[in-house]
Amino acid sequence: MKSFAYYPGCTMKTTGKAFEQSAFAIAKVLDIQMREIERWNCCGTVFSLTIDDTMHHMATIRNLVRVEAMGESEVLTLCSMCYNTLKRANEFISSDPVRLSELNDFMYKEDLKYSGHVQVRHLLEVLRDDVGWDALKAKVTNPLEGVKVASYYGCALVRPEGAGVDSLEDPTVMEDLVSSLGAEPVQWQSRLECCGSYHTIGHKELVFERTERIVSEALKAGADVIILSCPLCEFNVGSRQPEVAEHVYGFKQIPVLYFTQLMGLALGIDPKELGMDDEAILKLIREKVEV
Amino acid sequence: MIELGTHTKSRRDILDKVERISEVDVFSCYQCGRCSGDCPSINLMDILPNQAIRLLQLGEVELVLASKTIWICASCFTCTSRCPKGIDIARVLEALRQVCLRKNIDELDLNNIPEEERERYPTIAWVSALRKLSG
Ligand code: SF4
Ligand code: SF4
Numbered sequence: 001m002k003s004f005a006y007y008p009g010c011t012m013k014t015t016g017k018a019f020e021q022s023a024f025a026i027a028k029v030l031d032i033q034m035r036e037i038e039r040w041n042c043c044g045t046v047f048s049l050t051i052d053d054t055m056h057h058m059a060t061i062r063n064l065v066r067v068e069a070m071g072e073s074e075v076l077t078l079c080s081m082c083y084n085t086l087k088r089a090n091e092f093i094s095s096d097p098v099r100l101s102e103l104n105d106f107m108y109k110e111d112l113k114y115s116g117h118v119q120v121r122h123l124l125e126v127l128r129d130d131v132g133w134d135a136l137k138a139k140v141t142n143p144l145e146g147v148k149v150a151s152y153y154g155c156a157l158v159r160p161e162g163a164g165v166d167s168l169e170d171p172t173v174m175e176d177l178v179s180s181l182g183a184e185p186v187q188w189q190s191r192l193e194c195c196g197s198y199h200t201i202g203h204k205e206l207v208f209e210r211t212e213r214i215v216s217e218a219l220k221a222g223a224d225v226i227i228l229s230c231p232l233c234e235f236n237v238g239s240r241q242p243e244v245a246e247h248v249y250g251f252k253q254i255p256v257l258y259f260t261q262l263m264g265l266a267l268g269i270d271p272k273e274l275g276m277d278d279e280a281i282l283k284l285i286r287e288k289v290e291v
Numbered sequence: 292m293i294e295l296g297t298h299t300k301s302r303r304d305i306l307d308k309v310e311r312i313s314e315v316d317v318f319s320c321y322q323c324g325r326c327s328g329d330c331p332s333i334n335l336m337d338i339l340p341n342q343a344i345r346l347l348q349l350g351e352v353e354l355v356l357a358s359k360t361i362w363i364c365a366s367c368f369t370c371t372s373r374c375p376k377g378i379d380i381a382r383v384l385e386a387l388r389q390v391c392l393r394k395n396i397d398e399l400d401l402n403n404i405p406e407e408e409r410e411r412y413p414t415i416a417w418v419s420a421l422r423k424l425s426g
Contacts, residue, residue, distance in 0.1 A: 009415070010414040010415060010418060011413045011414045011415040014413065014414055015413040015414075016413065016415075042414075042418055044418065044422060045415050045418045045419040045422065046366065046419045046422050046423060048385075048422075049313070049366065049381065049382045049385035049386075050312040050313065050382075050385060050386055050389050051311075051312055051313075051314055052311075052312050053312075053389075056422075079415070081415060081419070155366075155367045155368060155369075159367065159368035159369070159371070159372050160368040160371050160372055160379075160381075161372060168372055169372070192369075193331055193369075194331050194332075194365055194367035194369065196332075196365065197365040197366075197367070197416075197419060198365065198416050198419035198420035198423060198424075199363070199365055199420075200412065200416050201399070201404060201412055201416050201417070201420045202398075202399055202403070202404070202420065202424070203335065203363070205335075206332065206334075206335055206363070209334065210331065231413055231415055232413060232415045232416055232419070235412075235413050235416065
């Protein structure tokens with residue numbers, strides 16, 4: 001069994017519950033142990049881009065101190081934005097002894113000093129590099145034959161260079177995952193496009209436009225479902241669809257799932273344990289596969 | 292008509308600061324326009340990302356600081372990933388936001404968000420919006 005410190009991030013406990021629930025369900029089947037960090041705090045969700053802003057990395061790095069306090073050396077994340085923020089802050093702080101000691105000075109109340117040696121991993125990486133596609137295939141009891149899946153990466157999983165789980169412009173990890181589940185990955189245009197992110201609060205018209213484009217491209221490519229790995233993308237590309245339909249004449253909707261939910265269906269896990277109470281999605285998948 | 296291209300001391304100071312905290316030399320941009328061509332947000336911008344860089348080169352710092360563009364950019368890093376000159380445009384725009392935010396000039400006013408909408412937004416949207424758009 002492979003063991004990780006698990007960093008949930010703020011949204012896994014609220015609107016992203018289904019992501020966490022389905023991740024734990026598939027981790028159990030795949031013999032991955034996820035131990036939630038005690039007293040974790042929000043990572044800040046966005047990596048501060050200015051170089052003189054060390055304070056803004058403190059909340060992020062504090063979580064890594066706690067990973068070390070658990071005796072773990074790798075921390076697993078589900079959310080793309082947490083992954084991006086933790087990974088980049090870790091790299092930024094740990095690569096410079098001056099910054100690292102400055103930050104440790106700020107965190108003088110922690111029991112430990114941060115060594116700079118924690119590795120930040122995303123579940124998709126672990127599936128590819130630690131579990132392996134063949135081992136995953138061997139666990140599939142309900143191959144999702146005939147289900148056409150559009151993998152949506154968005155920004156934080158791949159950009160910028162060096163911060164992603166895969167190649168910057170031509171990632172394949174999600175498509176490889178889809179194939180391993182017996183489903184069919186579709187080739188489509190908008191998989192690396194931004195969903196509008198936090199502008200969902202102040203400029204939802206921007207998000208509507210983006211969602212309209214992303215969803216239409218997926219449908220045009222023949223997809224039955226979009227999978228993704230970020231609770232903010234899910235809100236924008238998934239939950240916002242009915243509103244987009246009100247604004248854009250002729251807009252057609254498409255089910256959106258976390259990749260862990262799609263995996264769970266292929267691994268024969270009860271949809272209720274995957275946080276899937278959406279009958280429409282299940283009906284669509286049931287039409288193709290007996291779940 | 293706006294007269295372009297005067298590098299006063301105060302403009303130079305702001306530009307120096309932007310270059311220092313973003314670690315980008317804006318003068319290495321050769322105006323190919325690739326960043327703007329690939330930016331998904333230009334519909335809501337008043338100046339294009341490459342124009343923002345050009346205006347900085349010309350010393351028109353105030354114009355850029357007053358633009359919608361710096362706030363509409365969501366740091367998606369598409370431009371950064373594709374600039375043939377290796378310019379991290381997303382960092383320049385963040386530095387410009389920081390110049391405003393560090394003076395306590397916030398972009399997001401929570402009072403403008405209708406009450407009934409506030410409850411449904413995910414935590415991650417709140418945290419990122421507040422970190423990017425308020426000081
Ligand atoms: S892509 Fe780079 S070089 Fe081209 S206009 Fe934009 S910043 Fe300048
Ligand atoms: S980082 Fe900003 S300017 Fe660059 S492509 Fe994305 S939204 Fe446009």
